[in-house]
Amino acid sequence: MIPRSTYVRAGRHELHVTEWGERGGPALVMWHGLARTGRDFDEAAAALADSYFVICPDTLGRGLSSWSAPGGADYSYASFGETALAILDHYGIGELRWVGTSMGGLLGVTLAAGALKDRITHLVINDIGPDIPEAGTGRIASYVGNPPVCDTVAELEAWLRTNYAPFGDNTDAFWRRMADTSARRTDAGKVTVHYDPLIVTQFTLHKGDLDVWDKYDAVTAKTLLLRGEASDVLSGSTAEAMTRRGPKPKLVTMPGCGHAPTLASEGEIAMLRGFLG
Structure with missing residues (x-):
């Protein structure tokens, strides 16, 4: 399966999207983590393209997408959500499934509780929660901000x-x-x-983006929660609390990794296929 590279206008920004599968099929959005790109999902997207039209965007400031205005003001979930809506409008997508790793998972929660509440039917939250330990954010910020x-x-x-x-x-x-x-x-x-080193302002200018218990509790989409067994971003206690609140997802702990499972193995892809189907 060979992906296609597309560019979508979203206000003053240009977003890069990697497409897999046939346009017009059931839509699956796969959104990456803080300092990554949509190409992280190559293995899963290629495999799932037999059943879905899979789109894997590069978030603002990452990969081939445009960067924020000076100061990093656009690196917020509000801006990311606007670009996500522009991408969906570009393709004429109504209902969709969403797989989000880390930052992409919290963005999915935010949209599933708000602008896309009646459109996201299935939500996969990969190793992130509404309460992130400082050790995890500190570790990530230390290398993301010092490329x-x-x-x-x-x-x-x-x-x-x-x-x-x-x-x-x-x-x-x-x-x-x-x-x-x-x-x-x-x-x-x-x-x-x-990526733009200023994406680290997610932890300074937009701290409120990381406090989303209220939004999580409003999610009604069918939800699957994944956690790396050694994750320092999604604690075991927070993951268990998530299973009792909001969409009350099934929790699957992934052995042999921390933050975050790559979803690249045959077993992980089979798990996604079963849930999304």
């Missing part, structure tokens, strides 16, 4: 393997693809990550 500058893509791949070690035991092909889709050249010809 590496490398001489080669091979060095960047080594950096990714170290900083994303909680992803678990993935294949060499996965890590190479991650390096390929995470790299950009600086003006000096060096290699760095494919």
Whole structure:
């Protein structure tokens, strides 16, 4: 399965979207985490494209999408939600299923409780919750806000393997693809990550985006909650509380990883297929 690359206008922004499957089929949106891109879902999107029209956007400031105005003011769930709605309008999508990893999961919660409450039928929340431990946000902010500058893509791949070690035991092909889709050249010809360092303002300018218990409690979509067994972003106690509130999802704990499960293995893809179906 070969993906298609599309660009969608959303106000003053240009959003990059990776498409899989036939347009017009049941829609599945897969939204990535804080410092990642839509290409993280390649394995799952390729597999699920036999049943869905899968769209994997690059969030503002990441991948091939445009960056915020100076200061990072656009790196908020309000702005991300507006771009999500613009993408859906571009394709003429009504009802949809949503799989969100980390930041993409909380964005899904926000939309499923608000602008897309009557349109998101199935929601997968991958290793994130309405209450995030400071240790987890601190760890992520420390490397996201201090991106590496490398001489080669091979060095960047080594950096990714170290900083994303909680992803678990993935294949060499996965890590190479991650390096390929995470790299950009600086003006000096060096290699760095494919995002605006100011995306870290999510933790400073927009702290309210991370406090979403009220929105979570308003979600009515059929929901599945995933947690990496060693996650420092979704604690076991918060995950258990989530099963008793709001959409009362089934909780699946994924062995051998922390934050966050990549959803790239055959078993993970089969689990998604069963839930989404």
